[in-house]
Amino acid sequence: MADKSLHVMLMYVISHLGLIFFMYPGNVISSTEQGHWLPVLVGVVIHFIFITIYMKGLSYFPKKDIIRIYAGIGKGTAIFFIAPVFLYFSMILLITLRAYAEIITIVFLSNTPLWAIMLLLISISTYIAAKGVETIFRTGLLLSLLFLPIIIFIFFTSFQNVDWRYMVPLDADLGFIIKRTYLESFFAFSGGFLFLGFVQPYFSYDRKYVLWAAAFLIPFFLFSVYIPVLTFGQATSATTFLPYVVAVDAININWLMFDRVTMFFLLSLISFIMLYLALVSWKAIRILSHYLPSIKPVKLLLALSAAVYISCFFIPDWKDVEKLFWWNTFLRFYILIAVPFSIFFFGRRMKRKGKDETI
Amino acid sequence: MKPFNVKSKAPITVCLLLAVMTLTGCWDIRDINHRTLPVVLGISTVEDDQYKVFLKIPEPVEGSLEVKIVSGTGETISHAVDVISRNMETSVDLLHVKVIMIERKTAEKGMKDIIAGFMRSREVSPKALVTICDQNLDEFFSILSESKDLRGTNMFDYFEKNAGWNPEIALTRIWEVYRSIHSYTRDVAIPLIVTGETTTYEQVGSAVIKNGKMVEQISNDETLLFNAFNNEGTHGQIEVLNHASVMIIGNSMDHQTDLTDKQPILQSRINLKVVVLETRGKTSSDMIKKELSHLLTDRFSSMLAKLQESEADILGLGQLYRTKIDRKELKNWRSIYYPNLKSDIQFHIDVQNEGYLRTT
Numbered sequence: 051m052a053d054k055s056l057h058v059m060l061m062y063v064i065s066h067l068g069l070i071f072f073m074y075p076g077n078v079i080s081s082t083e084q085g086h087w088l089p090v091l092v093g094v095v096i097h098f099i100f101i102t103i104y105m106k107g108l109s110y111f112p113k114k115d116i117i118r119i120y121a122g123i124g125k126g127t128a129i130f131f132i133a134p135v136f137l138y139f140s141m142i143l144l145i146t147l148r149a150y151a152e153i154i155t156i157v158f159l160s161n162t163p164l165w166a167i168m169l170l171l172i173s174i175s176t177y178i179a180a181k182g183v184e185t186i187f188r189t190g191l192l193l194s195l196l197f198l199p200i201i202i203f204i205f206f207t208s209f210q211n212v213d214w215r216y217m218v219p220l221d222a223d224l225g226f227i228i229k230r231t232y233l234e235s236f237f238a239f240s241g242g243f244l245f246l247g248f249v250q251p252y253f254s255y256d257r258k259y260v261l262w263a264a265a266f267l268i269p270f271f272l273f274s275v276y277i278p279v280l281t282f283g284q285a286t287s288a289t290t291f292l293p294y295v296v297a298v299d300a301i302n303i304n305w306l307m308f309d310r311v312t313m314f315f316l317l318s319l320i321s322f323i324m325l326y327l328a329l330v331s332w333k334a335i336r337i338l339s340h341y342l343p344s345i346k347p348v349k350l351l352l353a354l355s356a357a358v359y360i361s362c363f364f365i366p367d368w369k370d371v372e373k374l375f376w377w378n379t380f381l382r383f384y385i386l387i388a389v390p391f392s393i394f395f396f397g398r399r400m401k402r403k404g405k406d407e408t409i
Numbered sequence: 410m411k412p413f414n415v416k417s418k419a420p421i422t423v424c425l426l427l428a429v430m431t432l433t434g435c436w437d438i439r440d441i442n443h444r445t446l447p448v449v450l451g452i453s454t455v456e457d458d459q460y461k462v463f464l465k466i467p468e469p470v471e472g473s474l475e476v477k478i479v480s481g482t483g484e485t486i487s488h489a490v491d492v493i494s495r496n497m498e499t500s501v502d503l504l505h506v507k508v509i510m511i512e513r514k515t516a517e518k519g520m521k522d523i524i525a526g527f528m529r530s531r532e533v534s535p536k537a538l539v540t541i542c543d544q545n546l547d548e549f550f551s552i553l554s555e556s557k558d559l560r561g562t563n564m565f566d567y568f569e570k571n572a573g574w575n576p577e578i579a580l581t582r583i584w585e586v587y588r589s590i591h592s593y594t595r596d597v598a599i600p601l602i603v604t605g606e607t608t609t610y611e612q613v614g615s616a617v618i619k620n621g622k623m624v625e626q627i628s629n630d631e632t633l634l635f636n637a638f639n640n641e642g643t644h645g646q647i648e649v650l651n652h653a654s655v656m657i658i659g660n661s662m663d664h665q666t667d668l669t670d671k672q673p674i675l676q677s678r679i680n681l682k683v684v685v686l687e688t689r690g691k692t693s694s695d696m697i698k699k700e701l702s703h704l705l706t707d708r709f710s711s712m713l714a715k716l717q718e719s720e721a722d723i724l725g726l727g728q729l730y731r732t733k734i735d736r737k738e739l740k741n742w743r744s745i746y747y748p749n750l751k752s753d754i755q756f757h758i759d760v761q762n763e764g765y766l767r768t769t
Binding site for chain 2 (some may be wrong): 069083084157158160180213215216219220281282283285286289290297299300301302304309310348350405
């Protein structure tokens with residue numbers, strides 16, 4: 051079991067970056083009128099609490115992924131936890147594929163039909179997923195070498211048009227907590243972290259590095275929301291669908307040979323999303339093949355991808371994507387809370403009993 | 410070497426083939442030689458609320474660029490562009506539009522929909538500059554098409570910071586106009602352009618835009634102050650005084666704000682660094698300082714009075730009061746607070762150098 055902390059760290063960073071910059075700023079901006087730092091902070095703190103608990107729980111079960119942990123405890127637990135996780139993964143695949151295809155058509159490929167974009171996204175990510183976890187992580191390293199510099203460069207240049215006086219008023223209230231858009235914004239926090247429990251039998255990682263990666267993401271969470279607010283003001287950025295993308299569109303750099311940096315920014319993020327989709331499909335297949343060991347994983351994967359691709363056609367327009375997104379929010383919170391706590395709880399119980407469970 | 414196993418490689422081969430199909434990224438592709446890429450888009454309204462759209466298209470002719478001007482009318486701007494596109498042998502692509510020119514009477518009627526349309530469709534970059542034509546657009550473009558020294562991009566060069574721009578020209582982009590439509594505390598100024606006598610263009614001042622409507626006009630000199638307030642840089646501006654002319658080479662400012670009984674009080678201090686260029690008669694640097702600060706203070710207060718009357722906050726003074734006013738109240742900044750604003754502005758002038766000659 052090789053130590054792959056760097057790969058895990060990079061994977062953690064890029065799968066979150068792909069999720070942060072699109073819908074998250076819009077959701078947070080429309081959840082409150084002022085003091086956006088509080089919703090971001092609350093999200094980040096919850097994120098930290100749950101990944102710490104999750105990793106602590108996982109550390110009680112070295113060399114085991116969460117499927118085997120749950121399966122080892124009993125049939126009831128497996129149904130209670132693994133079935134929702136699988137459902138959640140399928141929902142993520144469906145929603146992410148559909149939503150990002152739509153975003154691509156909105157932002158640049160306005161003439162291209164949705165089915166072609168979705169086909170591109172799903173076929174590439176299925177191919178990567180079919181190659182297994184090693185390939186996913188190696189691709190992650192490659193993509194971060196290629197695109198992280200671009201993302202970071204554009205992130206810094208997007209400060210170009212900010213007017214810091216839009217930061218005030220700073221005082222915030224907690225009214226956003228129950229807002230639908232705020233609850234939806236948690237997809238950026240809960241989408242990526244589950245993979246930590248799936249890679250364990252393949253390689254190990256240092257928990258410290260994952261926390262560093264999560265800390266590295268904090269400025270991105272904060273400024274993805276604040277850059278549109280500081281550039282346009284809250285009232286204006288609340289009228290936009292993808293506030294951060296619009297703010298990036300307003301960047302004007304004379305010496306850069308490219309007129310629209312948005313294109314590079316988006317393409318980099320889309321590549322991260324493809325990898326994210328690959329990772330999620332791989333996790334879903336791990337669950338499926340644990341229960342259907344007789345069928346080859348590749349076949350399961352193709353079946354799953356085809357099912358997801360076909361289901362995408364049953365979502366007629368953006369309103370329905372949003373509806374699905376909202377329904378998925380309940381499942382998301384269940385996953386976000388139940389999985390880390392249960393793993394932690396089972397781990398503690400096992401340790402107290404002091405016996406090594408056999409599977 | 411293992412023999413190539415078709416069966417095991419089949420899924421991957423299919424995936425790759427599908428990827429090849431879509432990876433080209435081309436859909437309904439139009440080659441660049443079948444596209445028309447206009448640089449300037451002019452918009453005016455004709456009767457029945459129809460838009461008349463003018464496009465200024467650079468055309469490469471035997472090694473040099475010439476300009477073609479086409480126009481079309483339609484219910485919406487995109488419809489008008491479509492009409493042009495229909496009648497042309499190539500398709501019109503607004504991706505590279507650099508300057509949007511709006512006729513004055515259209516701007517006075519309101520251009521909320523036009524700006525929101527540009528922001529929504531993304532066809533035109535939100536970075537494109539906005540100008541207002543203080544002339545009939547038909548006339549403007551017909552004079553332009555007869556002009557000899559008209560090159561493909563010269564209108565863009567006029568505004569380009571590293572070409573023809575100078576600090577008396579407001580640089581306002583589509584996204585800034587869009588921001589001003591929804592923002593509580595900020596409006597914009599847009600340059601007013603006409604065709605010139607000896608130069609191609611002439612700036613006659615700037616239009617003050619409030620909520621997407623042109624409500625007031627300020628002069629070129631006043632635009633300088635607008636730029637100074639927005640930190641656009643006033644470098645190179647020449648001010649003519651009674652006894653001398655100076656060049657401003659740097660500016661900085663700080664403000665003190667105070668709010669008592671819904672009356673904002675603003676104390677600002679603007680520091681200018683100047684270089685003396687020409688003098689007339691007997692002058693001393695104290696005299697120059699005094700004259701310059703007097704000139705600018707007068708200019709500033711008359712401009713502010715004019716702006717307060719039209720309730721358009723192009724200097725973004727409301728931004729300074731964001732800490733002091735509750736957000737709910739901030740919505741009323743323009744109507745309740747801003748007209749009552751009392752300002753005390755002081756110009757502090759440093760004469761950086763006097764050139765090769767001494768002034769006494």
